[in-house]
Amino acid sequence: MIRTSGLTRHFTVRKETVEAVRGLDLHVASGEMVALLGPNGAGKSTTLRMLTTLLPPTSGSAEVAGHDVTTGQRGVRSRIGYIGQGNGAAHSQRGRDELISQGRAYGLGARASRDRAAELIASLDLEGVADRTVSSLSGGQRRRLDIAMGLIHAPDLLFLDEPSTGLDPQNRANLQGHIRALRAEHGTTIVLTTHYLDEADQMAERVIVIDHGRVIADDTPARLKADHAGDRVTLTFGGERDARRAVTESLGVVAGARVERTGARVVIEVAGGVQLAPKLLRGLDDAGIEVTGVEVTRPTLDDVFLSLTGRSLREDGTAGPGTTQPGTTKAGPTKTGTTGPSTTNHTAESGVTTTEGNAA
Numbered sequence: 001m002i003r004t005s006g007l008t009r010h011f012t013v014r015k016e017t018v019e020a021v022r023g024l025d026l027h028v029a030s031g032e033m034v035a036l037l038g039p040n041g042a043g044k045s046t047t048l049r050m051l052t053t054l055l056p057p058t059s060g061s062a063e064v065a066g067h068d069v070t071t072g073q074r075g076v077r078s079r080i081g082y083i084g085q086g087n088g089a090a091h092s093q094r095g096r097d098e099l100i101s102q103g104r105a106y107g108l109g110a111r112a113s114r115d116r117a118a119e120l121i122a123s124l125d126l127e128g129v130a131d132r133t134v135s136s137l138s139g140g141q142r143r144r145l146d147i148a149m150g151l152i153h154a155p156d157l158l159f160l161d162e163p164s165t166g167l168d169p170q171n172r173a174n175l176q177g178h179i180r181a182l183r184a185e186h187g188t189t190i191v192l193t194t195h196y197l198d199e200a201d202q203m204a205e206r207v208i209v210i211d212h213g214r215v216i217a218d219d220t221p222a223r224l225k226a227d228h229a230g231d232r233v234t235l236t237f238g239g240e241r242d243a244r245r246a247v248t249e250s251l252g253v254v255a256g257a258r259v260e261r262t263g264a265r266v267v268i269e270v271a272g273g274v275q276l277a278p279k280l281l282r283g284l285d286d287a288g289i290e291v292t293g294v295e296v297t298r299p300t301l302d303d304v305f306l307s308l309t310g311r312s313l314r315e316d317g318t319a320g321p322g323t324t325q326p327g328t329t330k331a332g333p334t335k336t337g338t339t340g341p342s343t344t345n346h347t348a349e350s351g352v353t354t355t356e357g358n359a360a
């Protein structure tokens, strides 16, 4: 449904070149639900705008729904729906009228347009509100109306640019439910951009992680987490002395683990942490070191991003330092969970990495 080769877009800002998208090779199959995930300025919207023919590529090529985005713009537009970041509907109109006008603009007859509007109003749960003016709708209702507008011509492919940004968690969950249902009913291919990690994790079958205008990972959320981030076993000790002893006498020998101590707390990042935790506790007990707390957490897509870039992709979409300038060199790995100066040791034989941080 989408195939790009070396897709690139530069902007010139005050004689400086911004490399917003740098040679993307993407492939999205028919019926897939794919999320483009990345921090602010990663190049997600620019990619979407090229795929939807709103912006010409600087170089490279893209075929969308069987048409080239440069030479077959009309063909692309007839097959896709695009819901951008702003609200598309006019504020003084009633939602239903907006939908019908949109249908007419896409060449549907008056009756077909009315019928299609009614169908979308029902499936997007807009019944009680479609006859009100758009300006009186809540953020979540407006966003659903935007989606109905994008779907009026029954496109095979729907692009959603940050569909749930600005919505509260309840409206976000509701909108996600509607998008899933549309997909299940019509088999629409969906490409969405987001910086909500949970949204990408829960909704997408495939997550394409973009950073500095490049694809840095592309896989199912489960495989990304399994390949790039381990479980996190957090152990708390009675004091810093015990925690230090635990690292040197017991935990430092866990193969393939990254061990990080901050004060009286030790975090072990390792595959299969759930299975490993009881063994670790037994080893510590044998060494006579008392553990006062234990917690095992599964990795998130943020841990994946952290592992790939050394930076965190936080829920608000802002990442750590140095993230918003595409074309700049990536920052080196940063250490998490430490507040003071820290040192990192790589133990060649065991593949263990230990990081020692000062207490907060």
Ligand SMILES: Nc1ncnc2c1ncn2[C@@H]1O[C@H](COP(=O)(O)OP(=O)(O)OP(=O)(O)O)[C@@H](O)[C@H]1O
Pocket (backbone or CB within 6 Å): 011, 012, 013, 018, 019, 020, 038, 039, 040, 041, 042, 043, 044, 045, 046, 047, 195, 317, 324, 325, 326
């Ligand atoms: N019209 C433009 N003129 C100049 N620079 C632009 C333009 N559009 C985007 N950029 C720059 O290109 C880079 C990528 O921007 P883009 O909007 O594609 O990122 P994004 O991943 O969608 O970010 P966000 O999550 O904040 O929407 C940024 O550095 C941005 O400032």
